[in-house]
Amino acid sequence: MRIVAPACPPSREEVARGVDLLTSWGLQAELGEHVFDQWGYMAGRDEDRVSDLNEAFSDPGVRAVIAAKGGKGTYRIVDDLDTDAIGRDPKPVVGFSDITHIHLALWSRCRLATLHGPFAKRDDTYTGPASAESLRRALMTTDPVTLHRDPSEASADVVVDGTATGILMGGNLDTIRTETGAGLPSLQGAILFLEHQRGTGLGEVDRALTQLIRSRALDGLRGIALGQFLGFERDLGDPALGGWGIRDILHDRLAGLGVPVLGGLPAGHGTNPPTIPLGTRATIDTATGTLTVLPAVV
Structure with missing residues (x-):
């Protein structure tokens, strides 16, 4: 699983806790190169944020992509998503809020089903056990x-x-x-x-x-x-x-x-x-x- 930051930069501590959760399920979680970059209020320059996404889309070893955080900025890069790559190798994308831009683009351009779910950054006050279990089931089972x-x-x-x-x-x-x-x-x-x-x-x-x-x-x-x-x-x-x-x-x-x-x-x-x-x-x-x-x- 690849963690990327299409919008705003996340907390390193919260992402580390998210990685711990994902690995506890037997998943291998890795970070995009620019997850912790900052450019204004965004997680790095537009070209770097979309590069992380497109590399995840084209990497056959990546089986799911999860946004580290929402906020603002995804709308600036959505036209440059490599939807041909993800159309050839479909994989779920997880996130909500500003990540809705990606959900809409992937459905519009390659009919990819995605997941409206929590970010990779983990905060027990916000994403407790019930939320984590809901994400695990949606990623790792075929239950409705x-x-x-x-x-x-x-x-x-x-x-x-x-x-x-x-x-x-x-x-x-x-x-x-x-x-x-x-x-x-x-x-x-x-x-x-x-x-x-x-x-x-x-x-x-x-x-x-x-x-x-x-x-x-x-x-x-x-x-x-x-x-x-x-x-x-x-x-x-x-x-x-x-x-x-x-x-x-x-x-x-x-x-x-x-x-x-x-x-x-x-x-x-x-x-x-x-x-x-x-x-x-x-x-x-x-x-x-x-x-x-x-x-x-x-």
């Missing part, structure tokens, strides 16, 4: 993955009844919005998974969803699976915003699409993130409150 609606999540009350099956795509909302008009693949026939990081307000969520709707990017969807929308956990509606909270924005923008919507999935930027295959067949069922996804490995 099932997530259950958590009523405590900010998106839990956003439900449009029904069931839907399609290829699961998506990830971080801001990242998907950034790819609109650039590298966003067709979502026809897909289940779209969306999650959102802490630090932005209702207006930014509204703008992102509205941009996707106005661009017709959501035409042909079969369903929507909503993960965590952090920062809105106690959002009961802001009087200054007409009493609206995150549930109102999500329902207002998504219910009109005419597809089932399942909110409340405990996946995203929160603690103990699960690992979810992307680019494989998935089913949402609002009656059981479940998202079930086929494996990304064979």
Whole structure:
């Protein structure tokens, strides 16, 4: 397994702990040459970050690639990914947040199934035993993955009844919005998974969803699976915003699409993130409150 840093530089100590975890599973974990470089807020220059990725894609000894950290910068290198190499030698890529750019590019250009999962940097507060076990199972077994609606999540009350099956795509909302008009693949026939990081307000969520709707990017969807929308956990509606909270924005923008919507999935930027295959067949069922996804490995 090759650890790379397509976005921001990670902590050496946390990566060392991640390597220890991976090797405890019997895997051989090695680092890309530029993982700990720094150029501005990024893990080295663009050409060096993408070189680490492309070397991992083309190396037949590398059987999986895991991002050390997210942050910012992956969008700068995504057009230079050697998707021909990974198309010839498919291997799962693991990460989330800014790494959504890579997930979308690999699906769009070579139909590669990937893994929306935790980074190689390990922090027991953030990625505890449950998160680690979810990653291990997604990498090393062919078991399907099932997530259950958590009523405590900010998106839990956003439900449009029904069931839907399609290829699961998506990830971080801001990242998907950034790819609109650039590298966003067709979502026809897909289940779209969306999650959102802490630090932005209702207006930014509204703008992102509205941009996707106005661009017709959501035409042909079969369903929507909503993960965590952090920062809105106690959002009961802001009087200054007409009493609206995150549930109102999500329902207002998504219910009109005419597809089932399942909110409340405990996946995203929160603690103990699960690992979810992307680019494989998935089913949402609002009656059981479940998202079930086929494996990304064979």
